[in-house]
Amino acid sequence: MSELANKQCEACRPGAPLVTQAQIDELMPQLPEWQIIEVDGINHLTRIYKCKNFLDAMAFAEQIAQKAEQENHHPSLLVEWGKLTVTWWTHKINGLHESDFIMAARTDALYSDR
Amino acid sequence: MSELANKQCEACRPGAPLVTQAQIDELMPQLPEWQIIEVDGINHLTRIYKCKNFLDAMAFAEQIAQKAEQENHHPSLLVEWGKLTVTWWTHKINGLHESDFIMAARTDALYSDR
Numbered sequence: 001m002s003e004l005a006n007k008q009c010e011a012c013r014p015g016a017p018l019v020t021q022a023q024i025d026e027l028m029p030q031l032p033e034w035q036i037i038e039v040d041g042i043n044h045l046t047r048i049y050k051c052k053n054f055l056d057a058m059a060f061a062e063q064i065a066q067k068a069e070q071e072n073h074h075p076s077l078l079v080e081w082g083k084l085t086v087t088w089w090t091h092k093i094n095g096l097h098e099s100d101f102i103m104a105a106r107t108d109a110l111y112s113d114r
Numbered sequence: 115m116s117e118l119a120n121k122q123c124e125a126c127r128p129g130a131p132l133v134t135q136a137q138i139d140e141l142m143p144q145l146p147e148w149q150i151i152e153v154d155g156i157n158h159l160t161r162i163y164k165c166k167n168f169l170d171a172m173a174f175a176e177q178i179a180q181k182a183e184q185e186n187h188h189p190s191l192l193v194e195w196g197k198l199t200v201t202w203w204t205h206k207i208n209g210l211h212e213s214d215f216i217m218a219a220r221t222d223a224l225y226s227d228r
Contacts, residue, residue: 054188058179065172074168079191
């Protein structure tokens with residue numbers, strides 16, 4: 001696992017700090033396959049993973065769901081035939097927290113280990 | 115299960131007929147919670163289901179995935195905390211086939227039986 005994936009996630013809480021642009025500039029090179037997209041004015045971190053078929057995408061989603069549950073921090077998971085789109089953001093602060101980047105790195109690590 | 119849910123799904127194949135407006139007018143009243151939305155010029159049939167939490171949404175997605183695999187006809191499933199968005203359409207004909215409405219009715223039946 002990458003250094004980022006090994007960092008501790010902070011608990012989500014209202015008032016937790018959004019990542020700064022300086023942090024984003026430091027974090028994004030560690031997540032080369034991820035993109036920041038704005039949805040309804042809220043930044044989200046998203047990546048599409050290729051999978052073998054529908055059930056394989058579903059199985060990967062299930063793995064991510066278990067990790068998310070452990071951290072009590074949940075992404076959106078879009079399961080389609082042959083691909084899974086994973087999107088992280090922090091509802092409670094309407095944007096991106098460092099934990100979202102940590103979870104993205106852990107999702108990459110799960111994918112690499114499949 | 116409803117009458118619609120009990121109909122046979124036809125195999126997806128290129129050249130299969132899109133539903134006509136007359137069919138849509140007949141089918142939609144049997145699927146009151148579903149909406150037809152256009153994405154990139156392609157009609158899709160979509161519904162949001164309320165779930166208890168993230169893992170409950172995941173578990174319902176898993177049930178639908180098993181049914182989809184049996185029919186070899188796959189939706190997109192958007193898993194989020196407390197809700198699951200299910201979207202049916204037929205890739206091979208770039209739109210809606212009667213089978214999509216049948217699968218929507220079966221998805222409703224799965225939800226009712228939970």
